[in-house]
Amino acid sequence: MTETVISVSNLVKSYSDLNAVDDISFSINKGEVFSLLGPNGAGKTTTVEILEGVRNRTSGDVRVLEQDPERSKSLIYKLGILPQDFSFIYNSTPKEALNFYKGTLRASTDLDEILAIVDLSDKASTPFQKMSGGQKQKLGLALSMVNDPEILFLDEPTSGLDPRARRNIWNVIKTLKAKGKSILLTTHYLEEAELLADRVAIMNRGKIIDSGTPMEIVERHHEDDNLIIRGDGEVSALLTTGGYKFEREGAYIKVNLKSIKDATQIINYLYERKAKFEDFTLKRESLEDVFVRMVGEIEEDEAE
Ligand SMILES: Nc1ncnc2c1ncn2[C@@H]1O[C@H](COP(=O)(O)OP(=O)(O)OP(=O)(O)O)[C@@H](O)[C@H]1O
Numbered sequence: 001m002t003e004t005v006i007s008v009s010n011l012v013k014s015y016s017d018l019n020a021v022d023d024i025s026f027s028i029n030k031g032e033v034f035s036l037l038g039p040n041g042a043g044k045t046t047t048v049e050i051l052e053g054v055r056n057r058t059s060g061d062v063r064v065l066e067q068d069p070e071r072s073k074s075l076i077y078k079l080g081i082l083p084q085d086f087s088f089i090y091n092s093t094p095k096e097a098l099n100f101y102k103g104t105l106r107a108s109t110d111l112d113e114i115l116a117i118v119d120l121s122d123k124a125s126t127p128f129q130k131m132s133g134g135q136k137q138k139l140g141l142a143l144s145m146v147n148d149p150e151i152l153f154l155d156e157p158t159s160g161l162d163p164r165a166r167r168n169i170w171n172v173i174k175t176l177k178a179k180g181k182s183i184l185l186t187t188h189y190l191e192e193a194e195l196l197a198d199r200v201a202i203m204n205r206g207k208i209i210d211s212g213t214p215m216e217i218v219e220r221h222h223e224d225d226n227l228i229i230r231g232d233g234e235v236s237a238l239l240t241t242g243g244y245k246f247e248r249e250g251a252y253i254k255v256n257l258k259s260i261k262d263a264t265q266i267i268n269y270l271y272e273r274k275a276k277f278e279d280f281t282l283k284r285e286s287l288e289d290v291f292v293r294m295v296g297e298i299e300e301d302e303a304e
């Protein structure tokens with residue numbers, strides 16, 4: 001049976017006349033990675049901080065592990081929190097920071113192991129202000145794991161990281177998921193959400209405009225698939241003769257497909273005519289492609 005660890009019903013958060021979160025509902029199951037996506041100012045951090053108990057809501061109902069985060073005093077021991085733009089005391093080292101959290105949260109975790117997981121062992125004694133942006137981020141992630149929490153709130157855990165460090169954090173998130181942790185992840189990297197999230201919700205201007213698995217969202221919103229062929233002028237000439245609609249982009253030819261099944265027919269057509277082409281791929285739009293269009297269309301509608 002699926003166990004719900006977070007449920008949000010008709011949540012509203014207003015700052016004077018702005019509804020930063022405007023009547024949203026969703027739930028997160030135990031063991032799930034759920035990703036909130038949306039452009040700057042969409043209301044992601046506000047939502048996450050209400051769930052953490054850091055901010056109060058204006059109206060609606062919120063349950064985290066069956067408790068109201070606004071009222072519960074014990075919930076904090078079961079949550080792991082990496083705030084957006086995490087920062088720590090100027091002169092303190094990761095070791096000191098971890099020890100402080102361990103004491104405050106009454107945890108019994110092996111701190112060396114946590115430092116190793118986030119690949120920060122060699123910076124254990126470096127003062128915070130001498131750490132790079134990515135190292136600070138890793139410390140934030142380490143701190144969120146100190147109390148072996150049931151739920152982790154990771155607000156843009158990989159922003160500003162180099163590709164290797166980003167992959168390292170992806171692996172940490174995968175390990176946490178494998179241990180059965182539930183994770184609420186916000187990110188601007190759609191590829192990251194596609195890779196890690198079981199389900200995503202796309203927010204814009206305080207509202208959830210769609211939610212589902214990344215595949216379901218792409219399925220619902222994608223435009224035509226394309227067959228990308230790397231080939232010369234001879235290939236394009238044959239495609240013209242065959243009556244296929246295509247565009248050339250450098251060495252690549254992008255053939256618009258009305259149905260994905262047409263791809264085999266086109267490849268066969270070219271093979272039969274002994275056309276010389278290097279390779280071909282079938283390309284469906286990514287989550288990022290559909291996201292940019294979904295969010296962009298709303299902005300355009302509102303500008304009219
Ligand atoms: N304390 C506050 N007082 C007034 N307005 C606020 C406050 N905090 C956030 N807002 C506004 O609420 C809206 C949502 O902000 P929020 O930080 O939740 O967005 P976000 O989706 O996390 O954006 P980003 O991707 O930039 O982190 C924004 O318009 C922001 O200006």
Ligand SMILES: [Mg+2]
Nearest residue numbers: 044045046084
């Ligand atoms: Mg934010």
